[in-house]
Amino acid sequence: MTDTPFLLREKDRGVVTLTLNRPQSRNSLSLGMLRALRAALIEVAEDAEARVAIIAGAGPAFCGGHDLKELRASGYDPAYVKTLFAECAEVMQAIVRLPQPVIARVHGVATAAGAQLVASADMAFAAEGACFATPGANIGLFCSTPMVALSRNVAPKHAMQMLLSGDLIDAATALSFGLINEIAPVGELDRRTFDFALKLAAKSPLTVALGKQAFYRQAEMKLAEAYEYASTVMAKNLQAEDAKEGIDAFLSRRPPVWRGR
Secondary structure, three states, X not given: OOOOOOEEEEEEOOEEEEEEOOHHXXXXXXXXXXXXXXXXXXXXXXXXXXXXXXXXXXXXXXXXXXXXXHHHHOOOOHHHHHHHHHHHHHHHHHHHHOOOOXXXXXXXXXXXXXXXXXXXXXXXXXXXOOEEEOHXXXXXXXXXXXXXXXXXXXXXXXXXXXXXXXXXXEHHXXXXXOOOOEEEOHHHHHHHHHHHHHHHHOOOHHHHHHHHHHHHHHOOOOHHHHHHHHXXXXXXXXXXXXXXXXXXXXXXXOOXXXXXX
8 A cells, every 4th residue: 555656647648637546545635645636736737748637536436535534543633633634725725726727527426525626626527426525514524624615616505505414416416506517427527528628738828827827816806806907917918929829820710839928
């Protein structure tokens, strides 16, 4: 076990797939897993060839949340608990800060911090049999940190339904809640997620990075401030070589050649 990597990393045509690799524990977000994931996200951010990141899970589940056995074994030591949740918060924020789009590829269950991981991703594709829950209230530990990402992705009443009931919801319900983007048959999930990632990878990396950053920043602003900020971003974007190339290519009816600047 000590020689088994927490994460498997694969890159194909600009798409980096990070696979949580603890199937025997439903890919739980232990301290080691969180640190491995954060390190991998830093590598992706610095990789000039990486255009899109996919987060997936090995085995029968996507992610079952925090490692409760590890928590109990720690004796609920305050220092350990503080470190664990700080690492988890850093991972979720690293996903949002990543210049590249992040897609969660979900099969099996995504519960508690696993659902938080799905909500933190920019997009999520799920298999037909996938299910989601924030069940902390059922064991006396409210899903307070998953709540942060969940409440920013689904309507307040849907978020409260998940957080207070702790019930599993199926993929169709998750789609109606806005937690995921698309449902695919189990045998097609990998291909459909990858094909969509390739579509994003074909776009200007500079434009995508600017747009992703602007999306999250403006969401925290008041309306007038958001428009002022977005106008500044568009004016800056228009000075980029890729914007000028894209407009020229569109008007000339030819494919653009992106330079990432």
